[in-house]
Amino acid sequence: MSLLLKASNGHLFLSSSIASMATCSSFCAQLPIHFRPIPIASSFPTNQPFKPFSAQASISPANDGGSPNTIGFLGLGIMGSPMAQNLIKSGCDVTVWNRTKSKCDPLISLGAKYKPSPEEVTAACDVTFAMLADPECAVEVACGKHGAASGMGPGKGYVDVSTVDGGTSKLICGHIKASGASFLEAPVSGSKKPAEDGQLIFLTAGDKSLYETVAPFLDIMGKSRFYLGEVGNGAAMKLIVNMIMGSMMATFSEGLLLSEKVGLDPNVLVEVVSEGAISAPMYSLKGPSMVKSLYPTAFPLKHQQKDMRLALGLAESVSQPTPIAAAANELYKVAKSHGLSDSDFSAVIEALKGKVQS
Numbered sequence: 001m002s003l004l005l006k007a008s009n010g011h012l013f014l015s016s017s018i019a020s021m022a023t024c025s026s027f028c029a030q031l032p033i034h035f036r037p038i039p040i041a042s043s044f045p046t047n048q049p050f051k052p053f054s055a056q057a058s059i060s061p062a063n064d065g066g067s068p069n070t071i072g073f074l075g076l077g078i079m080g081s082p083m084a085q086n087l088i089k090s091g092c093d094v095t096v097w098n099r100t101k102s103k104c105d106p107l108i109s110l111g112a113k114y115k116p117s118p119e120e121v122t123a124a125c126d127v128t129f130a131m132l133a134d135p136e137c138a139v140e141v142a143c144g145k146h147g148a149a150s151g152m153g154p155g156k157g158y159v160d161v162s163t164v165d166g167g168t169s170k171l172i173c174g175h176i177k178a179s180g181a182s183f184l185e186a187p188v189s190g191s192k193k194p195a196e197d198g199q200l201i202f203l204t205a206g207d208k209s210l211y212e213t214v215a216p217f218l219d220i221m222g223k224s225r226f227y228l229g230e231v232g233n234g235a236a237m238k239l240i241v242n243m244i245m246g247s248m249m250a251t252f253s254e255g256l257l258l259s260e261k262v263g264l265d266p267n268v269l270v271e272v273v274s275e276g277a278i279s280a281p282m283y284s285l286k287g288p289s290m291v292k293s294l295y296p297t298a299f300p301l302k303h304q305q306k307d308m309r310l311a312l313g314l315a316e317s318v319s320q321p322t323p324i325a326a327a328a329n330e331l332y333k334v335a336k337s338h339g340l341s342d343s344d345f346s347a348v349i350e351a352l353k354g355k356v357q358s
């Protein structure tokens with residue numbers, strides 16, 4: 001893939017070596033703000049002369065070459081805020097919207113533009129990302145009154161990075177494509193910290209050309225990306241990953257409580273687990289706070305339960321037994337019923353404690 005880099009004097013230069021490095025997010029994180037990767041979009045003038053880069057030139061991210069290069073971002077929660085922030089810090093021209101407007105303010109301070117509806121964001125931008133809580137609000141924001149689809153049209157792209165089921169993703173895709181625009185589903189694996197660090201894993205499916213166009217932006221926000229074919233495949237992959245994660249967290253919780261009941265130090269259990277074949281970063285990261293009954297929210301428990309529910313629906317649709325995930329889902333439901341929806345999903349351990357069960 002090739003990228004165009006641009007100096008403030010309007011000079012464009014093509015760098016395939018920088019382009020190949022730019023596919024690595026660790027490189028992008030080091031990209032000086034004045035070097036902005038510009039994906040070569042189909043609308044970019046192909047006869048644009050490439051002028052040599054001048055090291056003396058003062059460089060600005062402004063794009064005055066007539067090529068659209070504006071990014072919209074809808075949904076500025078735990079994930080959306082740092083993702084949008086990374087785009088802004090990399091020099092992208094970002095316009096934001098969030099249902100609760102105050103969450104836009106820190107991004108506006110960093111240089112983002114603001115529009116008061118999803119429709120106005122997509123009307124103003126070439127590509128719009130959406131990071132929304134659940135299927136219901138992803139549909140509302142994309143297809144509702146003054147929703148994203150109303151501002152879309154030919155040449156534009158919509159990238160839904162929310163975790164939803166395949167049916168929802170196809171519904172949104174249908175509305176977006178009816179406007180003549182392109183659609184990509186791109187749910188992410190990785191939580192608050194990976195979002196802050198630009199280390200997410202994108203699980204994409206849909207229009208391949210849009211995937212290629214937005215790849216440099218995915219590489220700013222993430223460390224790897226998978227293209228999985230038809231819309232629904234990205235959603236399915238994400239739900240399966242989170243089904244495994246939810247079951248792992250539930251059984252880890254049982255282990256912590258059992259170790260304590262038989263007189264072992266659960267902190268030592270965390271250490272032992274981290275040394276062996278079942279080691280996972282999640283256990284070392286969350287175990288020590290779980291032992292202290294602390295659940296600082298990175299991934300809200302209500303979202304993990306939503307993902308278990310959607311994964312079980314996916315399994316049912318193909319008659320695949322998933323008894324472990326079904327049992328784990330019940331635990332998340334109990335935790336929700338005890339007011340833990342907005343705590344981190346590691347609070348599922350509370351559902352196994354006598355005081356919560358009674």
Ligand SMILES: NC(=O)C1=CN([C@@H]2O[C@H](COP(=O)(O)OP(=O)(O)OC[C@H]3O[C@@H](n4cnc5c(N)ncnc54)[C@H](OP(=O)(O)O)[C@@H]3O)[C@@H](O)[C@H]2O)C=CC1
Nearest residue numbers: 075076077078079099100132133137163191192298299303
């Ligand atoms: N947190 C994590 O670790 C990860 C989360 N995910 C997935 O990413 C998505 C977002 O997660 P996260 O950022 O944690 O969630 P948050 O709950 O922090 O943010 C949810 C976002 O959705 C918006 N929203 C909710 N309901 C509506 C509605 N009815 N209309 C319009 N907007 C609405 C919220 O707006 P408002 O601010 O107004 O409430 C907010 O912008 C979810 O699908 C989640 O499963 C994926 C990977 C990791």
Ligand SMILES: O=CC(=O)O
Nearest residue numbers: 188189190191299
């Ligand atoms: O969806 C949550 C995650 O950590 O990934």
